[in-house]
Amino acid sequence: MNLSECNKIQNNLYDYLQNNLDTTIRSLVESHLSQCEKCRSELEILKKTLGSLDQLEALSPQPSFCEKVLGKIELEEQQQSQLSRRLTAFFDSLVNKWAYVGIAALLVISFFAGKMYQSSLAPQRWIISQPKEIELKKESSISPNPIVIEIERNKFFDSFKQLLTLIEAHNGQLIRLKVVEYGIELIIQLDQTKEEILFKELNQLGRITMTKSGYRNKEGNIFIMIKTQ
Amino acid sequence: MKPENEKYCQNTIEEDEIIQLIEKVKGGDKEEYRKIIFLYQTKIFNLCYRFLGNIEDAEEAASDIFVRAYFKIHKFNRKSKFSTWLYRLSVNHCINKVKERGRKKRLETIPFSNIEQDEEKTFESILSVETDTPIDFLHRKQIQECIRKKISKLNSKQRLALELIHFQELSYSETSKILKCPVATIKTRLHRAFNKLKISLQECWKLIKEG
Numbered sequence: 001m002n003l004s005e006c007n008k009i010q011n012n013l014y015d016y017l018q019n020n021l022d023t024t025i026r027s028l029v030e031s032h033l034s035q036c037e038k039c040r041s042e043l044e045i046l047k048k049t050l051g052s053l054d055q056l057e058a059l060s061p062q063p064s065f066c067e068k069v070l071g072k073i074e075l076e077e078q079q080q081s082q083l084s085r086r087l088t089a090f091f092d093s094l095v096n097k098w099a100y101v102g103i104a105a106l107l108v109i110s111f112f113a114g115k116m117y118q119s120s121l122a123p124q125r126w127i128i129s130q131p132k133e134i135e136l137k138k139e140s141s142i143s144p145n146p147i148v149i150e151i152e153r154n155k156f157f158d159s160f161k162q163l164l165t166l167i168e169a170h171n172g173q174l175i176r177l178k179v180v181e182y183g184i185e186l187i188i189q190l191d192q193t194k195e196e197i198l199f200k201e202l203n204q205l206g207r208i209t210m211t212k213s214g215y216r217n218k219e220g221n222i223f224i225m226i227k228t229q
Numbered sequence: 230m231k232p233e234n235e236k237y238c239q240n241t242i243e244e245d246e247i248i249q250l251i252e253k254v255k256g257g258d259k260e261e262y263r264k265i266i267f268l269y270q271t272k273i274f275n276l277c278y279r280f281l282g283n284i285e286d287a288e289e290a291a292s293d294i295f296v297r298a299y300f301k302i303h304k305f306n307r308k309s310k311f312s313t314w315l316y317r318l319s320v321n322h323c324i325n326k327v328k329e330r331g332r333k334k335r336l337e338t339i340p341f342s343n344i345e346q347d348e349e350k351t352f353e354s355i356l357s358v359e360t361d362t363p364i365d366f367l368h369r370k371q372i373q374e375c376i377r378k379k380i381s382k383l384n385s386k387q388r389l390a391l392e393l394i395h396f397q398e399l400s401y402s403e404t405s406k407i408l409k410c411p412v413a414t415i416k417t418r419l420h421r422a423f424n425k426l427k428i429s430l431q432e433c434w435k436l437i438k439e440g
Contacts, residue, residue, distance in 0.1 A: 011420050045427045052376050052430050052437075053395065055369075061274040061288055066266045068288075069295040070259065076296060197325060 005032065009039050013046050080165070087161055145214025146185065146223035147199075151206035153228045159205045160184065160226055166201050170194040175221055183227025190222055242268065247311050255303055266295055269312070272397060273319050279392055280323040282381060290326055294319045309406055316397070317407045320389060327385070368436075375433035379426060387422035390415050 009032045015021050016029050033040055062068075151159045163186075167174065172190040190198060202208055207229070215223050247268070253261040273294055278287035298318055305314050380388060393404040394415065401412045408415065 011416060014419060014423060046423060048434070049423055049427050049430055050395075052372075052433060053380075053426075056279075056373055056376055056396075058271065058275050059278060059284070061270050061291060065270055065274070065288065065292065066263055069266055069292045069299075070263065072292060072296045073259070073262075073299050076300070193329075197329060 006036060006039055009033070009036070010042050013039075013043055014050075017043075017046065017050065079168075083161070083164060083168075087164070145211040146225040147202070147208065147210040147215045149202060149206050149208055149224065149226045150229045151226060155206075156226075156228055162205060163202070163224070163226060166198060170198050172198070183225055186224045186226070187217075188222050188224060189220075192220070195222075244310060248307065251302060251305060251311060254299070262299055265298075269315060270295075273315070276316075276319055276392060276397065277323055279377070279380065279396065280388070281326060282377070286326070290322060291319075294322050297322065310403065312399075313403050313406050316393065316399070316403075320393075320407060324385065372433055372436050375436055376430065379429040379433065382429065383422050383425055387418045387425070390418035391422045394419055 009029055012021060012025060012029055016026065021029065033043065149159075149163070164174070167188055167190070170190060171194065172188045174186060175189055176185075176187040178185045199208075199210075205226075217223070247265070250261045250264055254265065270291065274287055274291040277290040277294070278284060281287050281290060294315075298315055301318070305311060380391065383391065389408060390404065393399045393407060394401065399407070401415055404415050405412045
């Protein structure tokens with residue numbers, strides 16, 4: 001018997017025993033088996049192997065399993081609503097801050113508008129200069145190399161909530177949180193063994209940029225910066 | 230257990246009914262989620278057990294999977310069967326658990342002491358089974374432990390193919406969706422798994438003969 005034919009047949013032996021083959025392939029396998037002793041012996045060994053696997057009994061979880069799951073869900077819901085309350089309060093305070101900034105801006109604009117109106121009364125030509133580009137800080141103030149998570153503007157709030165949940169889920173602790181013009185900076189404490197998993201999960205939030213090790217300080221705390229794309 | 234929940238334990242409901250349950254859960258009906266748990270708890274628990282190697286870890290992982298599924302259920306968009314979605318979640322969770330404990334605890338070290346916890350058999354209950362003497366019971370457990378060890382020595386890709394196709398009795402196409410790889414690859418992994426097992430299981434077959 002040709003070796004490659006035997007390989008093809010042996011690849012199908014499991015499905016043959018489980019009755020998963022269509023009639024054409026099944027009859028091909030049967031015809032091959034009737035002529036090939038090697039494949040017949042493979043079939044017997046496979047039967048024995050499957051027989052051994054069948055000896056493994058299926059176990060049942062404890063009768064209280066369902067209640068345990070529902071209890072965990074209840075607990076998590078409570079924690080999430082607490083977190084959401086804290087975040088809402090935090091963002092409310094931010095809104096208040098921005099309201100002050102807005103009022104200040106209106107005052108400044110009305111002052112200059114008044115000036116312009118006064119000047120317009122005088123016969124004078126206006127020279128409009130190019131506005132200076134507003135320069136945002138490109139580096140973080142907490143570390144030169146934080147882990148930067150760039151998030152779509154409309155998902156920012158949800159992703160930030162998710163980030164806090166992830167940190168909490170890995171028993172991480174929030175050491176410092178600072179709102180800056182380009183986003184939010186965080187310093188967290190996290191067990192080094194949880195680091196890899198957390199970083200993988202961070203990838204689901206948005207685009208991640210990080211250096212090999214510069215995101216930790218001397219105390220081992222991790223710097224994260226979350227900002228809009 | 231309430232009698233109306235029994236059919237969920239016996240797994241005798243259609244995909245349409247599962248979808249209806251899910252829609253109710255999405256609408257905030259937690260009681261309906263109980264039925265989904267009953268429907269899949271044994272399968273997911275056994276998957277975790279064969280993956281993680283001990284009952285405590287398996288129960289913890291299985292409960293975490295159902296909690297995660299509850300909070301993510303709004304993301305289930307019916308592009309696949311619910312079971313496919315749940316298995317994918319379970320497989321990813323188990324892989325992460327294994328990586329997490331990684332070097333701390335090797336998979337193959339399923340302690341012999343688990344035999345006592347296993348199914349919570351007391352000495353009296355062992356004696357009460359007429360066809361199974363305590364010696365037979367221990368011997369059977371010893372063989373099962375040997376087989377589990379051999380399975381745990383397969384690489385994770387082969388183990389997953391074996392778990393989903395053979396133990397969970399899923400189709401190749403469903404397994405291919407869960408593991409996100411072609412059917413031919415799954416078949417090859419399964420074939421390699423059996424090739425390895427037929428050699429490694431010889432040790433267990435000796436135990437059977439001794440019995």
